[in-house]
Structure formats: C-alpha cells, structure tokens
Amino acid sequence: MTESDVAAVAELKEQWAALPEPAAPDQRRRFAETLASWIERRGASLIARVADHEAELVGMAWLVAFERVPNIDQTVRLTGDIQSVYVAPAFRGAGVGSALVASLLEAADTRGIERITVSANHAAAPLYERLGFRPGEFLFERRRPSSTGLSSP
Template sequence: MIVRRAGVADAAALAELRGIDGDKLGAYAAWMAAHTETHLPFVAEIEGHVVGAAWLLLAERVPSNESLDRRYGDIQSVEVREEYRNRGIGGALMAAILTDARTRGLLHVTVHSSRRAVDFYLRNGFSHHRQLLLWEPSDS
C-alpha cells in the first residue's frame, strides 16, 4: 500500500470514491483546483488503484496576542472502499495526515465523525473535547 498526497490529476478516482456522478466530474475537478491551498487530499493505493482517501482542511483562527499563527486542520471525507476495510488503510491515511499536520505546525486537528467511526478516530489519537460546541440552523 502507498499513501500519498493527491492532486487534481486524481480527481476522477476521488470523485468515484465519493460517489460523484460522472456528469459532475468537471465541476468536482474545478472545485479541487480552486481549493488546492486549503483542502489537501491524501489517497491510499494498492497496485496502482485508489482504495481510500481522506482530506485535510487547512484553516486559520483569528490571531491573538499570544499567537499570530493559529492554523488548524479538520479531517474530512475519509473513505475506504468496502472490500478494503479493516486492513489498516484508514489508519495509514490518518497517520499521513497527522504527520503533515505536525510538519505544518497546526495547533490541532478536528474531525466531525459519524457515530460508526468514533472508535476509529479514538484509536488514531483523537479524543472527545468538552469545549467543542455545535450550532445547526433550525428547520423553521
């Protein structure tokens, strides 16, 4: 297995993994090209085929008196093809992303997880945080 940073050249494989319809591939590739500085895709390949992917969103908090550099990351769209799950691919993707986060000196990395994946993230070094709050618009 090889885990590497992906790019716009990988748009078709990433779109297919996300279930993006073929007629939307051009728009998806254009979105990737427009977001290369903030949304970093990583892929896992086996025998040249993309079997998993994960994204690292790079963002910044407003500078404070203590620190002008308050960059952080957010894990997004972690997906491993069903037939390749439970083989360490997701963990390898997380290791690559967290290594990149350390290299960039990010303050922290967050993830918005489905209930099914919480244990996966806990095994990969994430923890629950009591200060993270969420607002969602009401239907009315």
C-alpha cells in the same frame, strides 16, 4: 493529485454519499469537474491523501486547514478539519483508514497545525481514538434549520 485521481476520487465520493440511485454519467462528469475546481481553489490549505490497490483508488481522506483569529502572542494560529474519510468496503479493517488519517496528521504536524477536528460516526470513532483524538468537552455545532422550519438531524 493527478487529473485521473480526481475522477477516481469523485467515484469514491459518490460511494461515500450512499445515494439511493447511482449518478448519471453526465452528473458524475460535472461532479468531477466541480471537485477538481474545489481542490484547485483550496491550494495549500488542502491536504488530500488517497490509497490505492493494484492501480485502483480504494480510500481517501482530506484535511482542510485554515487560519484562526490571531492572538497577541501568537499571530499565526492554524486549525484543520478532517473530512470525507472513506475506504471501500472490501478494504476496511486492514489499516487503510488509519494510514490515511495518520498521513494527514503527519502533514498537519509538519505545517504547524495546532488543532485538528473530525466528525466521526460510531464505527470510525475507535480509529480516531487510536490516533490520539479525544471527544471535546465543549465542542458544539449548529446546523442550519431546514426550509420546513424543522432542525436537521
């Protein structure tokens, strides 16, 4: 991913966040720097894919890979989590998201990543199901309680 890609991906992340107000130029610049640093720190544990149309980024998808605790019979166990898949509204329904995620899965298979998880909304669930994902029967999550003492949704 090039430096100009990082700036464009930062813009996609802003769209993905659906902020109530657009970010200020300085905030946008700082976020692009933060994102570039985050990408650099992840090194080989990060697989990122972007989609472009006429030299404009219109989609992104990320897979963060990490090692699981070794087993006696399998000392290297890799898992991955797909995150921040986003396609600009004008390009949805055209296979862009499927192509991005399929590319992540191909890269994960090449690296020997055994298990991939993703948190999907109702709109994206059919995409993941078409690509072989199934709901996990015993996949649980816990979210940190908010400072008010109430759980986050």
